[in-house]
Amino acid sequence: MKPEELHHRHLSALVTGDLDAAASLRGRFSPGDHRTAVELLRAAVAVCLECRLGPGAGLGAGPVDHDALAALMDEIRRAGAGTEPPPDYLAIEAAVRSLYGEPHLLEPLSDQQRGPVLYALLSSQVARSPWLRANPDRVVERAKAVMTVWLLG
Amino acid sequence: MSDEPVSDKAMPGKALPSEAMPGESMSGESMSGSDTRPSPRDGDKELFRAHATARLRGDTETALGLAVQIGEARRMAHLLFVLYLFCQVVVEEFGTRPDPEDLAALTKRLHEKHYRPGNGFCAIRAEALVRAVCGESLLMTEVPVSEQPGYMWAVMTELVDPGVTDGALMELFAGAEVIGAEVLSDTGRAMFGEPFGPPAPRTEAAPGPGSERDPVPAEARPADIRPAAAADEEETE
Numbered sequence: 001m002k003p004e005e006l007h008h009r010h011l012s013a014l015v016t017g018d019l020d021a022a023a024s025l026r027g028r029f030s031p032g033d034h035r036t037a038v039e040l041l042r043a044a045v046a047v048c049l050e051c052r053l054g055p056g057a058g059l060g061a062g063p064v065d066h067d068a069l070a071a072l073m074d075e076i077r078r079a080g081a082g083t084e085p086p087p088d089y090l091a092i093e094a095a096v097r098s099l100y101g102e103p104h105l106l107e108p109l110s111d112q113q114r115g116p117v118l119y120a121l122l123s124s125q126v127a128r129s130p131w132l133r134a135n136p137d138r139v140v141e142r143a144k145a146v147m148t149v150w151l152l153g
Numbered sequence: 154m155s156d157e158p159v160s161d162k163a164m165p166g167k168a169l170p171s172e173a174m175p176g177e178s179m180s181g182e183s184m185s186g187s188d189t190r191p192s193p194r195d196g197d198k199e200l201f202r203a204h205a206t207a208r209l210r211g212d213t214e215t216a217l218g219l220a221v222q223i224g225e226a227r228r229m230a231h232l233l234f235v236l237y238l239f240c241q242v243v244v245e246e247f248g249t250r251p252d253p254e255d256l257a258a259l260t261k262r263l264h265e266k267h268y269r270p271g272n273g274f275c276a277i278r279a280e281a282l283v284r285a286v287c288g289e290s291l292l293m294t295e296v297p298v299s300e301q302p303g304y305m306w307a308v309m310t311e312l313v314d315p316g317v318t319d320g321a322l323m324e325l326f327a328g329a330e331v332i333g334a335e336v337l338s339d340t341g342r343a344m345f346g347e348p349f350g351p352p353a354p355r356t357e358a359a360p361g362p363g364s365e366r367d368p369v370p371a372e373a374r375p376a377d378i379r380p381a382a383a384a385d386e387e388e389t390e
Contacts, residue, residue, distance in 0.1 A: 108275045
């Protein structure tokens with residue numbers, strides 16, 4: 001499988017919540033692919049968050065709408081209540097705000113730490129929006145377009 | 154904010170009699186009537202204030218020495234002291250409803266000042282503690298306790314000018330004590346239906362032996378307030 005197809009299928013599996021498939025696809029990653037997958041996941045999060053927090057996520061938007069952010073975080077905290085260990089909600093907030101003009105907030109998180117944080121955001125938005133879950137390919141294509149801008153400027 | 158009169162004796166340390174040295178019973182100490190030294194806890198307060206002064210003025214070496222003196226036995230009391238000082242500094246700077254944009258600017262400054270790859274400094278945790286003071290108390294539980302003093306000092310040293318005057322420091326410390334007393338009385342009311350360290354009228358209780366170790370002259374405080382520490386001891390004896 002070409003790297004591009006591998007990443008497409010990996011992110012698509014994350015969008016549809018097929019974590020077994022995603023894990024098995026990660027088994028075929030070469031070392032540099034993990035970082036690419038995390039960046040592509042972050043681009044997908046940007047795409048999904050645009051409906052909540054406004055357009056341009058990761059592409060120059062900002063500052064974030066603080067009321068909308070508070071509502072989003074409240075929703076994510078409710079969904080995560082009782083989870084052990086609890087999700088790192090502040091890292092999740094940092095990931096959101098990093099897409100709205102505060103990229104420095106994500107710097108302290110390693111790629112390994114970013115993965116679960118970004119996935120928590122992706123799955124929270126997919127859970128709210130059946131359209132996202134039903135159209136993983138559209139989400140992946142949009143995410144790739146965002147990532148192309150990140151890479152090429 | 155509570156309307157009750159607050160005594161400067163209602164410091165966090167007063168609620169922690171376990172800070173006495175092992176084997177040193179509080180009642181034993183208070184029975185030694187000829188002992189007029191300031192109580193060890195009053196010394197703690199001066200120590201905490203000296204440490205805070207050194208930290209806020211950027212005198213790292215002195216602060217480190219004093220931190221060693223504060224040691225492990227007083228860590229809980231010191232943690233509370235730092236928390237109340239932090240509350241005072243934050244409220245003085247931002248009030249109780251900070252503008253999110255001002256907070257974001259503070260967070261960015263803290264990130265640029267302290268974050269280096271690999272050192273783990275998460276500026277959003279510092280911001281979370283500020284917001285915790287300003288009404289989002291939930292956030293206090295989302296920053297690991299072991300990291301809280303470090304982030305609080307990062308915020309305080311950013312907000313307080315290193316050239317701060319003695320007078321301004323005294324005001325900060327006094328404000329911190331008022332906040333501490335209010336927190337303790339609110340907590341006591343929430344947990345037990347009555348405040349911790351109640352400023353009970355002195356005349357209601359027989360003049361106990363505890364009063365002899367009271368380091369504050371009677372004329373230095375309102376007549377109807379007596380040390381919370383003495384009240385605590387009588388309740389537990």
